[in-house]
Amino acid sequence: MTAPAAQAPAGGQVRRPDPPPIHREPRRRRPSGEPPPLPRHLNASGKWWLALSGVVVVTWGVVLLTGSTAFVDLVDTRVLQAIASVRSPGLTDVAEVAGVLGTSRAIHLLWLANLVVLAVFRRWRHLFVWIGVGLLVVNTAATLAATLQRPRPYEVEILGPWSGFSMPSVPMTVLATFLVSTLYSLVPAGRLRDVGKWVVWGLLLVTAASRLYLAQDHPTDVLAGVVLGVAAPLAAFRLLTPNEVYPVVYRRGSPAHLDVSGARGEAIVRALQDQLGLLATSVEPFGLAGSGGSTPLRITVKAADAAEQEESCVFGKLYAATHVRSDRWFKLGRTLLYGRLEDEKPYHSVRRLVQYEDYVLRLLSDAGLPVPHPLGIVEITPEREYLLVAEFLQGAREIGDPEVVVDDALIDQGLAVVRRMWEIGMAHRDIKPANVMVRDGTLFLIDSAFAEVRPSPWRQAVDLANMLLVLALRTDARTVYERARLQFSDEELAEAFAATRGLTMPSQLRRMLRAQGRDLHRDFLELLPYRLPPVRIQRWTWRRAGLCLVTALALVLTVAIGIDLLGSPL
Incomplete structure (x- = not known):
């Protein structure tokens, strides 16, 4: 059955050639259990790190339940005493410099630098994952340290500053988290990221060696902190920002x-x-x-x-x-x-x-x-x-292309499209030059993502005004207006421009109007025999007021958490 064509002059009849x-x-039906064409997955390294973090958690539980902390403390102390036996003034100066990344100021600067870079490049998903992982790991490490309440190393002189309990090492946990997050959010996948992994390992080893030399942490504190700090961001970024979907470019x-x-x-x-x-x-x-x-x-x-x-x-x-x-x-x-x-x-x-x-x-x-x-x-x-x-x-061009000839027949086709959508009770809602294509004198309307079934008269009027503006980009307002009066009444045309203003025009249409330096909207208004009062768009409702209040509270809470995090000692 063939659908009826739009009622329009001969030049505006819709012609729909068959596709090639x-x-x-x-x-082929994909059998049950077979992965999809692009499955989500976690690489082997991510699974190993998650397994290691699980081992660390189980070990903590076993040690606490069996009361075997004395053995772990003894082993850690003997290792630190062996390291302390080779101390010298020169090595101490080097260790203090090498451990600068583990200081509170350096970690806070790393945090802020990443936030700024990700915001500048508008990599919002990576930014939100970065913030979420950072808050989760920092609070988890602090909670575990307060729960386990392991004291700092004893029977060996502590040379560097420290605060709080030691298991896991909060500075090493946070540093590992931030370095891995930086690697997966700022460094493109491939050779650069492979090199970056070795750089991260080098920085962690240098910082860990410094803290052990200065006796700020036990060896198991550092090990547990690094495992937790690497596993959490690695799993988060690979699952939430897979490179196949969200590449770093x-x-x-x-x-x-x-x-x-x-x-x-x-x-x-x-x-x-x-x-x-x-x-x-x-x-x-x-x-x-x-x-x-x-x-x-x-x-x-x-x-x-x-x-x-x-x-x-x-x-x-x-x-x-x-x-x-x-x-x-x-x-x-x-x-x-x-x-x-x-x-x-x-x-x-x-x-x-x-x-x-x-x-x-x-x-x-x-x-x-x-x-x-x-x-x-x-x-x-x-x-x-x-x-x-x-x-x-194939071969179609945007109606705004200089090579497209916009004549009366093409104008009639565009107006017939709007009239036909009115007849079937639909609105396109995104009529702009990029969505109006022309091929061999035939006009096509594409991109129906925002189309609406049974729209309000306001939506339909906006479609008409935007189509008139698009057609006038390559001609003039008077020509398009005269052709429009053959298919629409003066009241319908007046309603269209009463409902249309900057907000209802697609951004591309607004840019092209500004680039031409013509106020086509005003030109059409001057051609109308009379004007209707502008249709009111902005509306305050209880829902809008509530959303504004909730958004403001969320912003205040986020800023407060950020300030608290930046001011918290590590």
Whole structure:
């Protein structure tokens, strides 16, 4: 059954060519128990360190229950006495300098330096893991030391400063945690990180040797502290910020754009073949400048005709759990600043986000709208990464491209798209130049991630105004307005610009308007036969007031914890 086309002049009729034929292989169902294309995992070294930390905890319990602390104390004391026997004034000076990283001031400076660097490069996930691991380890080490209450070394002179109990060594625990956290949050994976691991080990060995020489800690205190300090951040960063998902890079670009090379790229190719039967030969980013909430991809696949020389392409949008979290923070910020706009509820999972966009894309396609043909959903990592696959508009260009000719026929098509969405009860909610493509004189609307079913009249009016502004970028307001009056009434046009202002315009559209130096919004207002009062957007509700209060309290509490942590002795 063919969906009815939009009611518009002849130049504005929607033309939807069929997508190029694509070769399909039999799909393969992943058996139960088989890992997904890109599984989450903890390397062998991480498992060993977690096992060692477990051994340390079990040993503490055995020692406390059996009362065999005297034997451990005796062994530690004999080792420290042997080290003290080789002391000399020169070695003492060297030891005091070598142990500077274990001092409270040095550890606090390391903490602040990492926070500043991660904030400057906007590596927020690494920053939050860094802070969380730091707070967890510092408080855990302090609690264990207060519980075990092991005194400092006796029968040997303590040369350096110290405070509190000794098991585990709190300075060594915190230093190991901060150094490992620095390694996994600031140093790119590969050769640099491998070298960094040896540097971290060297710094820990030098600091440990200094504290043992100065008799500030027992050997078992240092050993327990290093094991705890290495295991916790190693497990946290490898599980919460795996390099395949959150690589440490210093190139420019949006944090929403994930790296699709290496293991992730191979997983995408394998998943496409197993789940959709598509034989992909390459996966590469595409159109990153116009996307801030996903990773758009151009995927080259085998054509339907094996003898055909030209390769076919499909379009993919890679979504990860990080995009869902970013969407939550974005919508929370909008609620605090402007109140809760329509349909601003965040998604609870990346699976639901992809399912919704695929559903909306199929609705638009079934209604005869010029959108890419949906091809399906691919699971990369369960509940963490999914790929939405659709037709790739080969040869299409953004409507803002200078090579695109925006004539009356193209303007009519864009307006017909909005009219058709009104008729079927939908709103796109993100009409901007990057989402309006043109190919061979045919207009296509892409990126339906924010589309809404049964929107309010306000949302529909905003769609109309944004489409008018997009079409006027390459022409002028009067031409677009005259064509719009053929499909919309004066009241509808007045309502559109009463509902539209800077907040409701996508950021890309605002930037292009500023770059052109034209106030198209004002030009349209001057063409209207009359104006309606502006639609009120900002609203104060009990929910918004409560969120503002909770956010302020959370910021105050975070600052207080940070100040307390920085001022606490190690």
